[in-house]
Amino acid sequence: MAAALCVVGTACAPAATVPTTTPTARHLLLVTIDTLRADRVGAYGNTSVATPNLDRLVREGAMALHASVHVPLTRPSHISLFTGLYPAEHGIRDNVSPPLATRVPLLAEILKDHGFRTGAFVSSVVLSKQSGLNRGFLHYAHQFEIGGDDARFLNTIQKPGDQTVGEAVAWLREPGPERRFAWVHLYDPHDPYEPPEPYASRYAGRPYDGEVAWSDELVGRLDATLAATGLRDDTLIVVTSDHGEGLDEHGEAVHGYFVYESTLRVPLIARGPGIVPGTRLGIVARTIDVMPTVLELLGLGAATPTVSGRSLAAALAGAPIE
Numbered sequence: 481m482a483a484a485l486c487v488v489g490t491a492c493a494p495a496a497t498v499p500t501t502t503p504t505a506r507h508l509l510l511v512t513i514d515t516l517r518a519d520r521v522g523a524y525g526n527t528s529v530a531t532p533n534l535d536r537l538v539r540e541g542a543m544a545l546h547a548s549v550h551v552p553l554t555r556p557s558h559i560s561l562f563t564g565l566y567p568a569e570h571g572i573r574d575n576v577s578p579p580l581a582t583r584v585p586l587l588a589e590i591l592k593d594h595g596f597r598t599g600a601f602v603s604s605v606v607l608s609k610q611s612g613l614n615r616g617f618l619h620y621a622h623q624f625e626i627g628g629d630d631a632r633f634l635n636t637i638q639k640p641g642d643q644t645v646g647e648a649v650a651w652l653r654e655p656g657p658e659r660r661f662a663w664v665h666l667y668d669p670h671d672p673y674e675p676p677e678p679y680a681s682r683y684a685g686r687p688y689d690g691e692v693a694w695s696d697e698l699v700g701r702l703d704a705t706l707a708a709t710g711l712r713d714d715t716l717i718v719v720t721s722d723h724g725e726g727l728d729e730h731g732e733a734v735h736g737y738f739v740y741e742s743t744l745r746v747p748l749i750a751r752g753p754g755i756v757p758g759t760r761l762g763i764v765a766r767t768i769d770v771m772p773t774v775l776e777l778l779g780l781g782a783a784t785p786t787v788s789g790r791s792l793a794a795a796l797a798g799a800p801i802e
Contacts, residue, residue: 502797503753504779505716507660508591509702510770512561513695514554514604515670515735516721518547518747520692529689533700534749537719539758541751542796544765549723552735552743555606557722557767558665562587562613564771564787572611580612585785587771588616588661594780597658601648603667605637617663621647641666641698642676649705660711664702666695669725671734688727716752716777718770752777756798765792 518524522531523538524545549557556572563570563584570584571577580586592598599619607613607622614620621644648664668675668691675683675690683690699719706712724743726732735743748765751757754777768789775784776793784791 502777502793505753505777506714507711507716508596508662508774508778509706509715509717510661510663510774511699511702511717511719512558512663512665513669513699513719513721514665514667515723515725516692516695516746517724517727517742518745520689521747523749524747529683530693531696533696533703534719534747537699537703537717537749537751541717541749541755541757542759542761543750544748544761544763544792546761546763547720547746547748547765547767548744549721549746549767550744552723552737552739554604554670554722555611558607558613559611560767561720561722561770564768564785564789566768566788569788575606579610580615582612582615586613586616587774588613588663590616590775590780590783590785591659591661591778592616592618594783595659596661597656598661599648599651600663600665601644601651602663602665603639603641603644604665604670607665619651638667638670640676641668641695645698645701648702652702652705652711653709666698668695668698671725688725714753716750716754716774718774719747719749720767720770721746722767750796754793755796759796759798761792761795763792763795 520526520529522535523543550560551557551567553575555575556567559570559572559580563586567573572580588598598617600617601621609622648662652662673687673691675687675694679690679694706715723735724745725735726742729742730738730740732738769792772784772787772789772791773793775781776791
């Protein structure tokens, strides 16, 4: 029988006894959907955008009700995600900074050192190898169509999400006994908003929402691949974003200038071994909490370097957290 819902971090009694030993995941799939606001996801209360795949992950796993990033820019926010450190600590503050210093440990480096096959599939040029995020990835797909005289803005040099997911699916289907870590970065909800059909017509006049619905379909393709390859039951899947979008709230059309909730609040969803289905974290979860959390859920908590984030693994397993 399923346990009754209890929001961890609030004054409610646990619905079930927390197991003394928590199962660990064998594989990790981390999906970052660029520029995704939490309030555009059905599980977070939205009723006008269809996000069935994200909503299903929430039902089968957990969600943080209040998840926040530390900076509304793609590169520094992702680096906080992969290092467990604030921007002031890792030193990357914008999208054109020099590469992350090699002295700062990255999640992919730790997992590679523990025998994981690591692959990254990014959709924005600001996350290319020049960012330093490629360290630890045995495969880093970051090729973009750029001409020799290309003078486009950085935000327009991107890869369509279905192409990125296609590359990731091919990699996930490769045979091998190794533990795996795949990072898939989808850039579609970032401006310019250009959803493909049928989402362009379905969300006519609301192209950002169309991009969100399209991204949800892509998450479903990844999850279907986990099932088809026999990896699903052993995989920890985490879906989050690097920042939200202004959408003209507070006088901001996109993001990068202000630090209102419109650009800092993001979804944080997780499903897999060690996570009690139906868990809702009532505490404030932060980008920097992801690294120590996933390492513990993978059974590698002892390998966590010194970080500013805290592990939420116990809370995801149903335990109270202070």
